[in-house]
Amino acid sequence: MSGAAVPRPAVRTPRVVLELGGMVQLLGTAIYRAIRGPHTYAPEFVEQLRFGLRIAVVPLIITSFALSFGPAGIQAVNFLGLLGALDRLGGLYVIIVIRLFAPFVTAIVVAGVIGTAIAADLGARKVREETDALEVLGIDPIRELVVPRLLALIVVCVLLDIFALLAGVVGAIMVVIQNQAPLGPFFATFFSSATPLEVFGSLIKSAMFGTMIAVVCCYKGMTASGGAEGVGRAVNQAVVIAFLAIGAIDYAFTQFLLATNPILSEVR
Secondary structure, eight states: OTTSOOOOOOOOOOHHHHHHHHHHHHHHHHHHHHHHSOOTTHHHHHHHHHHHHHHHHHHHHHHHHHHIIIIIHHHHHHHHHHHTOGGGHHHHHIIIIIIIIHHHHHHHHIIIIIIHHHHHHHHHHHHTTHHHHHHHTTOOHIIIIIHHHHHHHHHHHHHHHHHHHHHHHHHHHHHHHHTTOOHHHHHHHHHHHOOHHHHHHHHHHHHHHHHHHHHHHHHHHHTOOSHHHHHHHHHHHHHHHHHHHHHHHHHHHHHHHHHHOGGGGSOO
């Protein structure tokens, strides 16, 4: 026995690594299925697009307007009022609305409203073995279920980001009117600071948020187990992971954008 090899204990891969790998694999497979065809998911894509816009546009507009007119407006006016520089409010709102609030609020609303619905829907299909039935019939569940939701969520996030920008600007205008300041200087500093690069960056960030939310929620739904309790647990985990990833992506993308485009840090 002294010369026998001692078996080493099996090394278990951490669960977070397995789930992250599964999400990356799901994203790659969905992109491949979306490009390769056949493109039989078009009707489901349209339905998911309509569903997402219908349930998310109202809370998004209300939240964007409230944050722009409320806490952001109060803090900005108090700070600039001390310096006697309310005419610089437009430039400050470029950072508040375009760079920060619009894509962030879009991601939070989409994850909380649409993402939960996707995870619950796919989770219910999984525990009822509907996805297994599709595979038996020769239908690819990823092409028919995941791909349309992924594409729809990307488009929805981009469109909702535009709505959030408009609602944020309306909130800023209300802040200016409430403080009895002229709108001319506000628009002058706003449009001089709001470069196309800033707007495109906001839209790209929103598309990244949509991709991440779709992948996380679809993965959690497609891997749900344990009946109704398992579906609820999958939805809860999907929302928590999505919120954490939103913060990470927001920080990393903003830092990358500012580092590669120093012009965005210039005061105009």
